[in-house]
Structures are given as C-alpha cells and as structure tokens.
Amino acid sequence: MKITNDNAKELRNDFPIFKRKINGKPLIYLDNAATTQKPQRVxxxxxxxxxxxxxxxxxxxxxxxxxxxxxxxxxxxxxxxxxxxxxxxxxxxxxxxxxxxxxxxxxxxxxxxxxxxxxxxxxxxxxxxxxxxxxxxxxxxxxxxxxxxxxxxxxxxxxxxxxxxxxxxxxxxxxxxxxxxxxxxxxxxxxxxxxxxxxxxxxxxxxxxxxxxxxxxxxxxxxxxxxxxxxxxxxxxxxxxxxxxxxxxxxxxxxxxxxxxxxxxxxxxxxxxxxxxxxxxxxxxxxxxxxxxxxTIGLENIAAWERELTQYALKKLRLPGITLLHGHDSAGIISFICEEIHAHDVASLVSDDGVCIRGGHHCAMPLMGKLGIPGTCRISFSVYNSFEDIDQLISSLAKIQHMFKEGGKT
Amino acid sequence: MEAHEMYREHILDLYKHPHNFGTLKAATNTHREFNPLCGDDVTMDVIVEDGKIRDIKFHGKGCAISMAAASLVTDAVKGKPIAEVKRMSKEDLLNLLHIPVGPVRLKCALLALDTLHKSIGDAK
The missing domain is CATH 3.40.640.10 (Type I PLP-dependent aspartate aminotransferase-like (Major domain))
Incomplete structure (x- = not known):
C-alpha cells in the first residue's frame, strides 16, 4: 500500500494513543527512533x-x-x-x-x-x-x-x-x-x-x-x-x-x-x-x-513515506538560526541545532504544543564530542506522521526562537 | 504543568547573561559534573578561605534551566560558610529558581548545586 498524507493520517486510527490529547492538543509524535507507537492489533x-x-x-x-x-x-x-x-x-x-x-x-x-x-x-x-x-x-x-x-x-x-x-x-x-x-x-x-x-x-x-x-x-x-x-x-x-x-x-x-x-x-x-x-x-x-x-503496508512503502516526510521537513527546516546535521541519505531521522537554544529547552517547549521530539546526545556521547556539540534536537518519522505534523513543529520552533530572542532582555 | 511556565523572564535573562561565569585560576576546589540525560556539563571553581566561600565561578554548557540555576546558586553562596553551603537542599535551590520544575527537568535544575557540593566535599 503506497502511503500518502491522507492515508498516513487515517492510519492513526489504528493506534489508540492518538486519541489522547497533550495539553488539550493532538499528539504529534516525532520520536519514533526512540520507540514507535503500538497499533491496536498488537x-x-x-x-x-x-x-x-x-x-x-x-x-x-x-x-x-x-x-x-x-x-x-x-x-x-x-x-x-x-x-x-x-x-x-x-x-x-x-x-x-x-x-x-x-x-x-x-x-x-x-x-x-x-x-x-x-x-x-x-x-x-x-x-x-x-x-x-x-x-x-x-x-x-x-x-x-x-x-x-x-x-x-x-x-x-x-x-x-x-x-x-x-x-x-x-x-x-x-x-x-x-x-x-x-x-x-x-x-x-x-x-x-x-x-x-x-x-x-x-x-x-x-x-x-x-x-x-x-x-x-x-x-x-x-x-x-x-x-x-x-x-x-x-x-x-x-x-x-x-x-x-x-x-x-x-x-x-x-x-x-x-x-x-x-x-x-x-x-x-x-x-x-x-x-x-x-x-x-x-x-x-x-x-x-x-x-x-x-x-500489510510493506516496509518498502513505509520507508518511501518516511523519505518523503524527511525531504519535506528538510525543506521546511532551512530556517535562520537552525543548523541541520544531515547527510544525503537518511532513514527518517533528522538532527538539528537551534542557535543559542539548548536542545533540551527546545524539546521541553515544543511539548507544550503536543509535539514529542528528542533533545540530547541520543546515547552517542562520543559522536556528539566529535561534532563539538552537547546534543541535538532529533525528529524521527513513522508511518502515521503527516506533513501537518512537520508544519506544527516548525510553527512551535518559531515561537521558541522568538521567546528566546525577545525574553530576558533586561 | 506546561513547560513554558519554567521559562520566565529571569531564567531567560540569566541564560543570556549568566552571573559568575568563567574560571578561577586560584581555585582551591574544582569539580566537573555531567547530566547524562541531556548532556549538561558544569564545572565549579571555588576559592575556600577560612571556612568560607571567598569566590566562585562556573563554566560549561547546558540548557536554560541548568545555566540559570548555576548563576543563582553561585550568587547565593558567595561569602557563605562552607557548613551552611553543604546544608543547601533541593528545596533551597528550587526557591532560588522560583519556577515550577517538573520531575524530568529536576536533574537539570539540581546539577549546579550537586557540582558545588562535590567540589567542596572535603572542604571545612
């Protein structure tokens, strides 16, 4: 089954966790490299x-x-x-x-x-x-x-x-x-x-x-x-x-x-x-x-959808104040850094909008040392993610960048 | 609790303009500590003299909460007797921070105090 933005959103109905809200907002789960959500049949x-x-x-x-x-x-x-x-x-x-x-x-x-x-x-x-x-x-x-x-x-x-x-x-x-x-x-x-x-x-x-x-x-x-x-x-x-x-x-x-x-x-x-x-x-x-x-979906189709989401996100994340740590080929995972904002603060704050991303060293401390950074923000996709999930993340990031830029000016 | 409640004006201000940031060449006590959760890294340089903290500076990298806590704790202990500083508790630190801190971020908030306590562990 080829996955499109519409049937990705439909697939969410198979995963009971997406019925819940975070701070009154829909759950946007972008930490699939840590663990994926579980379908009802499992x-x-x-x-x-x-x-x-x-x-x-x-x-x-x-x-x-x-x-x-x-x-x-x-x-x-x-x-x-x-x-x-x-x-x-x-x-x-x-x-x-x-x-x-x-x-x-x-x-x-x-x-x-x-x-x-x-x-x-x-x-x-x-x-x-x-x-x-x-x-x-x-x-x-x-x-x-x-x-x-x-x-x-x-x-x-x-x-x-x-x-x-x-x-x-x-x-x-x-x-x-x-x-x-x-x-x-x-x-x-x-x-x-x-x-x-x-x-x-x-x-x-x-x-x-x-x-x-x-x-x-x-x-x-x-x-x-x-x-x-x-x-x-x-x-x-x-x-x-x-x-x-x-x-x-x-x-x-x-x-x-x-x-x-x-x-x-x-x-x-x-x-x-x-x-x-x-x-x-x-x-x-x-x-x-x-x-x-x-x-029932086919891992090839899942991988293809994750690649499509990755391309979309990479395009959207080319923003001032954001550095991507990304090679030419990746398996639905994107690491990035927000200038002057620690990854942990970013991950905490996007959570207010129901967005789950990972901030930290991702259990790869020597690699972070080599890159000369304490950690990154990481988003990782799965079959149930949509373009709108990425749009929400981008708008939450903009809010945080504004908050850190304008806040604490005294 | 929503996360943005932690990021009040004074926290963001301390993150941008930290107090007592730097190193002390004449430090009598030094300790570096990590928060493996998110990679916060704090070093405390302390000059202990006559049972008191004569001077203190910190350096490192970390999230806004851990960095603000380091500024506040170094401000609070300057000139204080070692015995009193050793008694500083989690509650004392949270009072200094003056923000609600959720269970996950408590480690970030406490890193500076923990580092300080370890640096003066054997000081009297």
Whole structure:
C-alpha cells in the first residue's frame, strides 16, 4: 500500500494513543527512533494470548501449553522470515542491547584470536560500551571507522582498518543520532574477507530499511520489537546457524538444557540454548503481530513515506538560526541545532504544543564530542506522521526562537 | 504543568547573561559534573578561605534551566560558610529558581548545586 498524507493520517486510527490529547492538543509524535507507537492489533494479540492461551511453553503437554508453544515458535519463524532467516536462527532477547551483550559475553569463543574490534564513530552506546568492556576482558583494542564531514562513513578508511588484525566487526545499520544509513553489506564483505566475525546493530535499520541478513551476509543481526510497532521488552538476535551451534550459552538455567545431572548439564538445540528461563511469550507474539502489521503496508512503502516526510521537513527546516546535521541519505531521522537554544529547552517547549521530539546526545556521547556539540534536537518519522505534523513543529520552533530572542532582555 | 511556565523572564535573562561565569585560576576546589540525560556539563571553581566561600565561578554548557540555576546558586553562596553551603537542599535551590520544575527537568535544575557540593566535599 503506497502511503500518502491522507492515508498516513487515517492510519492513526489504528493506534489508540492518538486519541489522547497533550495539553488539550493532538499528539504529534516525532520520536519514533526512540520507540514507535503500538497499533491496536498488537495490543489485541498480547491481550488475546493472556486471555485465551496463557501457559508456559516447552513443558506442558496439555492443550494450552501446546498452543502457547506453537505460537511462540511461530513468532520465531515470523521474525526470521522478516529478516530473511530461518526460525531456528532467531534468539529472543529483551532488546538490541541485550542481543549485543549476549555476543559480547560469548563471541570470544568463536572469534579468530586477533587484537582488534572494529566499530564506527556513529555507534549508539549499546554497540560501544559492551565492546569496551569486552576489549578490557580480552586484552584487545577498538578501532573506529571514521565519519566524514557529510555524516557518512569513510569506506576507504574502513578498507584500511579492516584486515588481518580484525577479530570482530560490529557496525550500526542506521545511525540513531543522525539517520545516516551505512552500507553494511559493503562493510560486512570487508569483514568477511578479513575472516572476522561480523555483527550488525539493526535497532534502527530493521524499522526503516528492508533487511535480508543472507544478502547482507552478516554473522549476527540485532534488533528490538518496540521500534517496529511491537511491545517493549522483546528483541531478537539473528545468528548464522552453524555459528549459533558453536557459540556457548550466555544465560544458564531452565529451558536451555537438554540433560542435567547434579554435576553438569548439556545444552538444548538452538535457539533454545540461548533462551534460558521463561521468556516474554506474550510479547514475542506481539512482536510477530507487529511484523504482520508492517507487512500489510510493506516496509518498502513505509520507508518511501518516511523519505518523503524527511525531504519535506528538510525543506521546511532551512530556517535562520537552525543548523541541520544531515547527510544525503537518511532513514527518517533528522538532527538539528537551534542557535543559542539548548536542545533540551527546545524539546521541553515544543511539548507544550503536543509535539514529542528528542533533545540530547541520543546515547552517542562520543559522536556528539566529535561534532563539538552537547546534543541535538532529533525528529524521527513513522508511518502515521503527516506533513501537518512537520508544519506544527516548525510553527512551535518559531515561537521558541522568538521567546528566546525577545525574553530576558533586561 | 506546561513547560513554558519554567521559562520566565529571569531564567531567560540569566541564560543570556549568566552571573559568575568563567574560571578561577586560584581555585582551591574544582569539580566537573555531567547530566547524562541531556548532556549538561558544569564545572565549579571555588576559592575556600577560612571556612568560607571567598569566590566562585562556573563554566560549561547546558540548557536554560541548568545555566540559570548555576548563576543563582553561585550568587547565593558567595561569602557563605562552607557548613551552611553543604546544608543547601533541593528545596533551597528550587526557591532560588522560583519556577515550577517538573520531575524530568529536576536533574537539570539540581546539577549546579550537586557540582558545588562535590567540589567542596572535603572542604571545612
């Protein structure tokens, strides 16, 4: 379904939150890179599970447990298909951060014994801090693929950085702070040629770019449901089957074992080996429903609409006192700075008009340091945003600029 | 509460024309603190003499609320005994700011006082 301004506004009817008002004004939600709103069908799917199918999985042989197990298994298949993978290559985690931590606690067992972890300067803290700790534990160092002035990665530099010293290459698919889309296929190919383990942080990517992990050819791909219209508290880690089989478990306990004696245990098959304890069963089903919602529209169509909104917003934001931090290609995310006004003040004040935007460092403090700024204002689009949302933001910004210009003159 | 209620004339004025902004080369006590929420960054330079704050300056970057609070708190403590400054509470600071501060922005409002307290932690 091709999205137009009219049907974007109509789509809002599927999302109950848009019924509420903020300070008596309609909710204008432009913080979709943080989390998206949830459609009724996702909320219904979660509710339906608890009302009709609730039981623990993999243990009971009674009907309810069979239903729950079947639905949980299907959720793996749905997420797998969405990412171009098989059901048994999908591990459910809490979120992208946990997916990356799972790797940071286990991947040493399968990586080539070399000294470098390669990341990019654009990373979110979740694809940086776990590797800093990993580097300390394994006496390794991190090297960063630099960002160029146009906010894209320097692929020539990447070519030189990725090589015989690279044990792990872990890169963000889309920068959450600036929206830049990285050519992960190209980077992964460099990593593969060097014999490194290749990981993609898809927290933003999976929501805005159609993903096929086999085409990207990465070893691992991490994402979160809540940025894809799904519930919070559930995410996924795709792993290449043969690597998941070699990878040691991260968490130990029930469900992840095959046999247990008082002294020792053997591990269950993948993905159960990595899903210790009772998981977020209802949320996994919600995750699958969110993907079904995306597929009724088509991620290509969502991405196209987000690009259209981005172009419109970029045109409207070319205003005195506003600096855009924006490259040529972005996935529905725009960062900007208001001269003399801190991003936090902007985000607070537009909220009075019902407008939700993000102000701050966007969990990318080193990147902000490189740019020489404490933070930016960030807007990020989704399927239900309209041109009018952007118009309202622009008029709220004008009001704030006036307030800071005229106020406190004494 | 609407956000614009925080941005009163005196706050905007202090944001544009901060008091005690700068550095003190002769500082006896210095501390830098961050507000990870929004990236506010405040450094307090203090000269402690005879158990009192003889001089104080701050520098850094931050939102209007955190910067106004830094101006007000540095004004308020100049010449005051250390023991008294250490006793300054959240309520004292909010009285100085004289605006309604919502729960999310409380961290911004309190950053300067927190930085000051840390800078004089071991001073008597």
């Amino acid at each position: 909320l219904d799917a979660i509710q339906r599970f608890y009302e009709q199918h609730n039981a623990n999985i993999h243990r009971g042989v009674y009907q309810l447990s069979e239903e729950a197990t079947e639905q949980y298994g299907r959720a793996h298949a749905v997420v797998g298909k969405f990412l171009g993978a098989n059901a048994n290559e999908i591990i459910f985690t809490r979120n992208t951060t946990e997916s990356l931590n799972l790797l940071a606690y286990t991947v040493h067992a399968i990586m080539p014994k070399r000294k470098h972890i390669v990341l990019t300067e654009l990373e979110h803290h979740s694809n940086l801090v776990p590797w800093q700790q990993f580097a300390k534990r394994h006496n390794m160092s991190i090297v960063f693929i630099p960002m160029k002035k146009d906010f894209t990665l320097d692929y020539d530099a990447a070519e030189k950085l990725i090589g015989g010293d690279t044990a792990i290459l872990s890169v963000g698919h889309v920068s959450n702070a600036l929206g830049s889309i990285n050519d992960v296929k190209k980077l992964v190919s460099m990593g593969k040629n060097a014999g490194a383990i290749t990981i993609v942080d898809g927290a933003q990517g999976a929501a805005h770019v159609p993903v096929n992990v086999k085409d990207i050819n990465c070893d691992f791909y991490a994402c979160s449901a809540h940025k894809l219209f799904g519930p919070t508290g559930i995410g996924a880690l795709y792993g290449r089957k043969e690597l998941l089989e070699k990878l040691p478990p991260f968490l130990f306990g029930g469900d992840m074992i095959k046999t247990v004696s008082y002294q020792d245990a053997t591990w269950n098959d993948v993905p159960m080996k990595f899903e210790a304890g009772t998981g977020a069963i209802a949320d996994a089903i919600g995750f699958a429903e969110a993907i079904a919602f995306i597929q």
